[in-house]
Amino acid sequence: MAEENIYKCKFRGEICRGHREQKNGYRAVTLWFTGLSGAGKSTIAHAVEKRLFDMGASAYTFDGDNVRHGLCSDLTFSPEDRIENIRRISEMTKLFMDAGTICLCAFITPRHEVQKQLRDSHEEGDFFLIHVDCPVEVCESRDVKGYYKLAREGKIKNYTGISAPYEIPESPDLRIDSDTMNVEDSVDAVLDFLKEKIALPQL
16 A cells, blocks of 8 residues: 655655655755845855755755846846846745755845745745844945945945835844854854754754
């Protein structure tokens, strides 16, 4: 007699997310890092990914450097395309979670409306919003590419934090003060949060 499939598979296939999570020993989730450019979102996300990898967990970081060159290479930086960019990434994380992978997404995501849409588009307990909080002055001091300077000179339009607003998340699941916390402390805070939320074992 065939073994009963106790997991609800959304897509065709005998191996589902539940099987992978049971084998991994932890739940796959999406951690979405939001904050100003230069706040440290990608730096922290990649450091968390490295720590998880060293622990034996499956994790992957999405940021502008890897999605804008392929998945979203056809999109501009218009308001409409920025929303579409986020939508595509959100849908991609669901596929990665189906594969049992913890997703770390580092994107400015400045609007409350989009932050809410992201949360609402995921199943309960699958999505956590992390606000990487940093004063714009500190972000500017870290800006090796000079984008803030160009924005203040009016050479870049609608630049978040300068000529376009950043709406601070009202109820983030975790807040990291990256102007006072170093990368290691930030990673520790994220991992402590993960262990509480998804019972991440000492792999």
